[in-house]
Amino acid sequence: MSAGTILVIIIIYFGVLILISNLVSKKSSDNDTFFKANKNSKWYLVAFGMIGTALSGVTFISVPGNVGSPESQFSYFQFVLGNAIGFLIIAKVLLPLYYRMNLTSIYGYIEQRLGIVSYKTAASIFLISRTIGSAFRLYLVVIVLQRYVFDFFDVPFAATVLISLGLIFAYTYRGGLKTIIITDTLQTFFLVSSVFLTIIFICQSLDLSAIEAFEAVKNSNYSKIFFYEDYLKGNFVLKQILGGIFVTIAMVGLDQDLMQKNLSCKNIGEAQKNMFTFTGIFVVINIFFLSVGALLYLFATKNNIEIPMVNGVARTDYLFPEIAFNHLAIFPAIIFLLGLTAATFATTDSALTALTTSFCVDFLNMDKTENASNPKNVKKRHLVHLGFSLLMFLVIIVFNSLNDQSVVTMIFKVASYTYGPLLGLYAFGLFMKSKTVHDKFVPFICIISPLVCFFLAKNSAVLFGNYVIDNELIIINGLITFIGLLLISKPATSETRF
Known part of the structure; x- marks a missing residue:
């Protein structure tokens, strides 16, 4: 598929999203609409739309790409099972x-x-964590667009990033969460459809029926799920499941982004129905993403397709787009492009909305004033939204100059350091009801804990007899924070017990 064709599809795609945004926010674009969608969201729309937000372009590209590693294969599903429990x-x-x-x-x-x-401190941790994490996720799709589209037109990488963020800003800055609920539902539809259709297209290219494809994946060198032979390694089943549980609690339950959608439902009953439905879909769709990965490698082997190289390093993140754009027909390529775009931008638009909400509420106190939605505060919100867009731009530019790893690896590594203190803060609040803390010392605990974890992670093989710290790092981080909070604790008053 030519670069011009891809560009036209992207323009049409964003044109539709901007049209939806204008229709949704036509009646109201005040702060109550932006922050809470007027507390009137339908739980089934939230549940379906959250799939696109939770999966992102990382799942779409990096997870299938990682299947080719003998140490990975389907081991990511261990982590997914932990996610479901979380x-x-x-x-x-x-x-x-x-x-x-x-x-x-x-x-x-x-x-x-x-x-x-x-x-x-907690709000600041979220702002830092979500900005970095969302920038990494957007980076993944931008490097694909750069390689297969904008390099053809000699557009610099920085301009590609700026254009992408500008388009996201254009359809989110007015309606915020209310717009996101609708656009993410549409984008999730594209994402889910593209996964199933991609499997069909690859099976057709390999001359495999559905049953034959299942057997081919099952009998391949990519389908091992549970790794329990060596507890020292990062892929050990218990590490992955526990890591999945605590990463999910921290990155979803203690994260304003996905929780903001849940809090837009009418009541707790609908919010819980949303989470239960979302969990079931999430597990099933990840099985299909892993299956796509195995089929991609089978297709690559049959057709002698090499993993694309960047600066002399094999980048598995590029395998899916390489096959979709250069080795399949135009319709499968279009389906892949829609799925990738939907997966990544559904995550980024949601993150920008949540970052703006958190800053406006937690630092500008907009929900604590009677005139939160007056024109002056709405204008402030627009400036905050723009500010986070530019900050994300800077993070992507810096990351591009440094990165040589799979993006999925980087995202969970950063999350382990940044979300660990949040885990410790909430655990202390929920389980130590008879205690509170000397408030002014909390930031120091939340800085010291990740630094200790960094030292442990770097030297774990030496300190613990070849033991490799992997996804359980977030648990260690949260535990160190929890212990630190205990050390600065004091008896709670009746006003601080919940």
């Missing part, structure tokens, strides 16, 4: 708490439970 814990423990307190920003719990400094 989602159920969120639905039964955290969502009821957030609804009972009627929160706009979930970090309001930390304010009431531990104090104002702890609250600002």
Whole structure:
């Protein structure tokens, strides 16, 4: 498929999203609409739309690409099983708490439970974590667009990033969450459709029926799910499942982005129905993503397709787009492009909305004033939205100059360092009801813990007899934070117990 054709499809795609945004936000574009979608979202739309937000372009490209590694294969599904358990814990423990307190920003719990400094610390951790994580996710699709489209037109990488963020800003800055609920539903439809259709197209290219494809994947060198032979390695089953549980609790349950969608439902019952439905779809769709990965490698082997090289390094992130754009017919290529674009931009638009909401609520106190939606505050919100778009741009540019790893690896590595303190803060608040903290010392604990974890992760093989710390790093990080908070704790008053 030519670069010009791809560009035309992208322009049409974003034209549709901007049209939807204008229709949705035509009646109202105030802050209540932007932050909470007027608390009137349909749970089934939220559940379906969250699939696109939770999966992102990382799942779409990096997860299938990683299947080719003998140390990976289908081991990611171990992590997914942990994710599913984490989602159920969120639905039964955290969502009821957030609804009972009627929160706009979930970090309001930390304010009431531990104090104002702890609250600002938690919100700051989210802003840093989500900005970096979302920038990495967007980076993944931008490098694909750059390689297969914009290099053809001699457009610099920085301009490609800026154009991408500008388009996202154009359809989110007015309606915010209300727009996102609708556009993410559409984008998830494209994402899910593209996964199933891609499997069909590759099976046709390999002359395999559905049953034959299942057997081919099952008997391939890519389909091993459970790794339990060596607990020292990062792919050990218990590490992956526990890591999946705690990463999910931290990156979803303690993250304003996905929780903001849940809090837009009418009541806790609908929010929980959303989470249960979402969990089932999430597990099934990841099975298909892993299957796509195995089929891609089988296709590549049959057709002597090499993994694309970048600066002398094999980049598995490029295998899926390489096959879709250069080795399949034009219709499968279009389907892939729609799926990739939907997966990545559904994540980024949601993140920008959540970052804007958190900053406006947690630092500008917009939900605590009677005139939160007056024109002056709406203008402030627009500037904050623009500011986070530019910040994400800078993060991507820096990351592009440094990165030589799979993006999925980088995302979970960064999350382990940044979300660990959030895990510790909420665990202390929920389980140590008789205690609170000396508020002013909390930021130091939340800085020291990731630094200790960095040292442990770098030297784990030496310190612990060849033991490799992997996804369980976030648990260690949260535990160190929890212990640090205990050291600076004091008896709680009746006002700080929940």
